[in-house]
Amino acid sequence: MIVTLGLLGALQTVLIGGFAGYYLSESLYDEIGQRAMKVAQTVAATPAVINGVRNRDIPALNRLAGRLAETNDALFIVIGDHQAIRLAHPDPARIGFSMGDDDGDYGRKALVEGNAYVARAEGSLGESMRGKAPIVVPGTGEIIGIVSVGYSLEQVEATIRRYNFVLYGVVGLMLLVSVIAAIVIAGRFKRAIFGLEPEEIARLFQERDATLQSVREGIIAVNRDGVITTVNRAAYETLDLPSDQPVTGRPISEILPENGLISALTSGEPDFDQEIWLRGRQMIVNRLPVRRGDTIIGVVASFRLRDELDQVSRQLTRIQQYADTLRSQTHEYSNKLHTIAGLIQIGANQEALALIGSEVSDHQTLLHLLLEAVPDPVIAGCLLGKYNRAREMGLSLEIDPDSQMRDLPEMLPREQLVGVVGNLIDNALEATRLHTGAGGRVQLSMTDLGEELIFEVQDQGPGIPEKERQRIFKKGVSTKEGEARGYGLHLVRQFLRHWGGSVTVENVPEGGSRFTLYLPKAPKKGGQL
Structure with a gap:
């Protein structure tokens, strides 16, 4: 049980921890990407950026891109014209070259379709999560350039590792708690079943059932709610209960209204050799409360027909009386026979006949x-x-x-x-x-x-x-x-x-x-x- 509960707790903890880590990573990636796209849209809508692209004012665009990248904690902000030619870049040597040289993405969605989007790519400044947005002239809707804002994935991964450290610490603590709980539960369970193993419990149950069925006395057990939990074959026969209708699980008051088991539950006192009537028959009943500590959890009753005891008692009494009667009658009739024999020997036949007549x-x-x-x-x-x-x-x-x-x-x-x-x-x-x-x-x-x-x-x-x-x-x-x-x-x-x-x-x-x-x-x- 310890191994089973421990493995089950470990499996649940690992699955929950893995899902939480994966969900956290994806959430951070998505959050960084959305942030990059929002910054790109904001920069693309700035009038200074629009005017700088239209006038191809490269120095002004580079100063503005550097200041905005620093303000938004971005790895870079790259500005390109309508042909994706860089006008602003952290590395001056890359200005004037195509943005496709960096990540193979020319920003077609932004330049052709006019949509902002998020992309993940490996560039000259390392792997980054990028947000790209078109630069659109207000009023005319003309797309004159593109803005690409990137955040380093190393920062994202560092954040994920920091969160994962806390998460895995909690997972490890949960796993330890699961093992401790498994040990405690198994220990309490084993104490509740008196230290027996499942195989021993099964064997004892079979032995108990065989014992109950072999006892000639009727036995009925009820729980604290007065519901029948155990009944043996002799109880069915003694009480004339229909064998095809199980009585376990039914209230004892439905089967034997006059049983007295409920009073034993209330009083907690055992009764021995009580004579009561059950289903029209006189029974000798014993009632014994079942306790768990100081709490009464049920009552077991055994009963047998009083006629059976009376029959045995009567047979023994009759045998004794018969023997005593024969002994006394033998002695009595022996004396009378001797008297009759004496009367005949002395010739008193009439007196002998009178004695015989009075006896009969x-x-x-x-x-x-x-x-x-x-x-x-x-x-x-x-x-x-x-x-x-x-x-x-x-x-x-x-x-x-x-x-x-x-x-x-x-x-x-x-x-x-x-x-x-x-x-x-x-x-x-x-x-x-x-x-x-x-x-x-x-x-x-x-x-x-x-x-x-x-x-x-x-x-x-x-x-x-x-x-x-x-x-x-x-x-x-x-x-x-x-x-x-x-x-x-x-x-x-x-x-x-x-x-x-x-x-x-x-x-x-x-x-x-x-x-x-x-x-x-x-x-x-x-x-x-």
Whole structure:
């Protein structure tokens, strides 16, 4: 870059300097020629010169020509008659001879055409710029002679050399400034690109693009004006953006009005693992401002579907619960099988049959209720799992036999609904176990009558103080001790805000608390707590 900018500056400087020098030289030559012609015209119009030529008063003409040449700083003033025979000349030996002997120009334009003109010629007094004018008798217009005024080109060239010295000095200074500017610009440019060479920048760009496209999380970057500068393939897929319509160069507000990147530009604070809704999907979003010094020049956001994390989490939780359930049921049924075997051995067959019937009866009742009231397999499976979970904890989950949940809207995401209801039941089971121990119960009732879906979960816990009823829905806030707490009710609030539902919390007189969840069958914006 230094070499390129230096050569470019040198080329421009040399071209400009050469043109300026040439133009200056031609201008001086033209100016001297015009001056010589004007002096020649003035001398030719002088009455003393006209009378001297008519009378061929050679001494008077020579005195007059010498005085005028000295006055006008001319090299010479030569006066000739109508045949270009010298009547006045600085060298007396050339008087009486033809002016053509000097420069081969007899002054035909002046003597024949009557025009003044400029000529450059090598004469007896050296190379000069000459102006020639005809001597015309006033009134008659008769051409009776010619005046030639010359200025030495040595004087002109001396003047040009003086001007060129200054000009070339300026050109040299400009060339030096160009080189220094090239070094400064190249240095600042290299610092701006962290000392990398163009080939390294190209390779890093290719690596960055390959990295962005290989990341499974969606990534979008915007500049300080909120215009999208980078977007990877995963972002197109996650946000269901049309792949044939590029979004780079467009404002982020047109693509994702609810993105929150503009607020990150303003605040300059990073956000990590924020749960927001983008294009109708719940996302886990990270936002990180990009800074240059103390100035924010953009924001990079990465996001992924919350369902993916939930799916992994649910799978791990289900595996753990499944293992724990199998372990407890194995232990429980092992004891019951031993009891049944003992009853048969002692001949108490009726008691053995009664024990078997009671064991099967509870499950049959629950299965019959779920098949009739909750035809959706996802919700029914969740409730059956929570029933088994309650038995494992030594508790009972009682589902109101008058419950029904048949009119579920198609657009309602079942996985999220199961997550919300499951969180409320889990919290109720945990609160009941900690407060009453084994033998406690949790009650659940459901109805889809009217324009809302209503789920009511009641526990036998210690209750929730009124001042805590809003706070428990904040992320990380929990009434239970231990890490990784305070997320279940927060997820409930996030879902309600998106779907336009609401939840109420109240303590019941017999002890415990009741959570009532209201979900509109048609989604609304802005749920309430």
